[in-house]
Amino acid sequence: MKMRYPLLLSLLLITQVGLAQVALKKYALTGLTIIDANHRTPLSGQTVIIENDLIREVFPDNSKPLPDSLVNINLKGKFLLPGLIDTHVHLATDPSGTDNRSHTLEVLQRMLYSGVTTVRDMAGDARTLAGLSRDALTGDIVSPDIYYAALMAGPVFFADPRTGTSTRGATPGKMPYMLAVTDSTNLPLAIAAAKGTGASGIKLYANLEPGLVKKIVQEARRQNMPVWGHAWLQAAIPSDLVDAGVSPLSHAPLLVHEAYKDVPASWKATLHSQQFWNDSTPDLTQLFKRMQKQGIILDATLLTYQKWAQSDSTMWYDYELGKRFVTAACKAGVTICTGTDDDQEAFVQEEIKLLVREAGLTPADAIIAATLHGAQALHIEHTHGTIAPGKAADLLILDKDPLVKIDNLDAVYLVIKKGAFYKK
Structure with missing residues (x-):
């Protein structure tokens, strides 16, 4: 029977x-x-x-x-x-404070029960992340699987207080998972050390020149290490990163720096109509063609920009531009994945809904962005x-x-x- x-x-x-x-x-x-x-x-x-x-x-x-x-x-x-994939979380920015283990385990449990089975942490304390990733893998905690990045940025970034909480007990900029890099950095050693922390990829964050970006990507490829990054690194604009092969690129609003070094002050001065933003959004057709041709994934993170705009009216331009860039990128055939970058206040389902309601993706497109495309962003599409x-x-x-x-x-x-x- x-x-x-x-x-x-x-x-x-x-x-x-x-x-x-x-x-x-x-x-x-x-x-x-x-x-x-x-x-x-x-x-x-x-x-x-x-x-x-x-x-x-x-x-x-x-x-x-x-x-x-x-x-x-x-x-x-x-x-x-x-299972859904969130390609942009931050679980260990401050493990001794807001990201303490008790709170993080509670969030991870709720995340899994909601349907999120995999996440990519985009820079935090790798000592903490290694333990969480191991415990999720073995089933010792109720959690999505956790992949995480080792961060590289220009030295000036490491005055940011977040780097201090993520390297507590050590020196920001001198840890293998949170490293200040320059033209004199021994990149083969630096990338090998980053890989040794258990990180699944390198994240490029701020104040990096195009030439150094290319060198990092070339050495990382030699060591079979993906390179992820923000879509703008101050000295390197989006097309520099596309040409170097950084993928995914995070934060759709940052693509504006392909057309503007600094955004017009008038964009921040007052709230504008939807037609104003339709007329003001720069045409990035050529950039999107290059992204599509080279298989560069866009990690849009619209949710965090919407919340930022709701709390600070001078930042509405970021959200208005970002959602229009995602619409145009999707129409151009650029692969979109779904990241929240929201400190786990909301889960990836909210980013999926936003892509449908605000960026013009179909429900099928948005679901694929949160499943297959998320797996591609993590290089696990053969298994997930x-x-x-x-x-x-x-x-x-x-x-x-x-x-x-x-x-x-x-x-x-x-x-x-x-x-x-x-x-x-």
């Missing part, structure tokens, strides 16, 4: 505190509708076989017999997506980002169709990470 388990019955046996975690070795999810980069048009009536932490098979319901011993979980009417045999069993199951209404991303029925169930 086949084992047909009503999922909720199994979970209710252990959910005394409102959260449940269940691990099964091998099981079938049936009756699902799949939505991912390979299925922009939802594919209904699908069975997904999961064994340990991998997807083993995907096929139409009843197209082949299921072994009698296999746990069969009927999810008819539910929608299956790859779509639903296919051999891919990681990091999945989000929804009660409602997010292609009909993007807010349905909040209708979470179940999250699966590495084959284990997480349900509120």
Whole structure:
């Protein structure tokens, strides 16, 4: 007799505190509708076989017999997506203060239960991040998988107080994960040391010349280390970074510096109409063509700029330009990924919704940005980002169709990470 388990019955046996975690070795999810980069048009009536932490098979319901011993979980009417990826978080800027372990673990747990299964931390205390990443990988904490960056910037940046809290007990600018670099820096050694911290990539932040950027990227490639960065480094403008091969580029509003060294003061002086911003937004068609041709990903981070603008009216220009740049970049075929850069006050679902409502992406485009494109940003697209045999069993199951209404991303029925169930 086949084992047909009503999922909720199994979970209710252990959910005394409102959260449940269940691990099964091998099981079938049936009756699902799949939505991912390979299925922009939802594919209904699908069975997904999961064994340990991998997807083993995907096929139409009843197209082949299921072994009698296999746990069969009927999810008819539910929608299956790859787990969501946030490509821009900051979990360890101040591990001795606001980012203390208790607070961070609580945030990571809520993040996973919402459907976020992977994050990229874009610079913090790598000593803390290494421990969190390890514990997430082993399942010792309830958390998305954590990838993180080692930061390189010009020496002047390290007067920033955030670098002090991220290197507490040491010297800002002299740690391998937070390093001041110049033309005299031994780059092979610096990148090897950054790699030794467990970082998955180098982040370029501020005050770097184009020539030095190219040298960093060339040496990092030799050592098989991706280079990520802000879309503007003061001395290096966006096209310099595109030509060097920095990808993803973070923060869509910074692309304005392809056309302006300094933004006009009038943009900050008063609030302007939408038509004003339509007329004032510079044409970056050539830059977007270069990005598309070279496969440079844009980490838009619109959410953090919207919140910044709401708290400081002089910064509305950043948000207004940023959303228009994302619209134009998407139309030009530039790959968009989804990062919040929001200190985890909101999760990546809010960035996805903003891309749909404000930047003109379709719900399918925005979901792909938060799944396959996020995996590409992290160089893990061979194991994550779509639903296919051999891919990681990091999945989000929804009660409602997010292609009909993007807010349905909040209708979470179940999250699966590495084959284990997480349900509120």
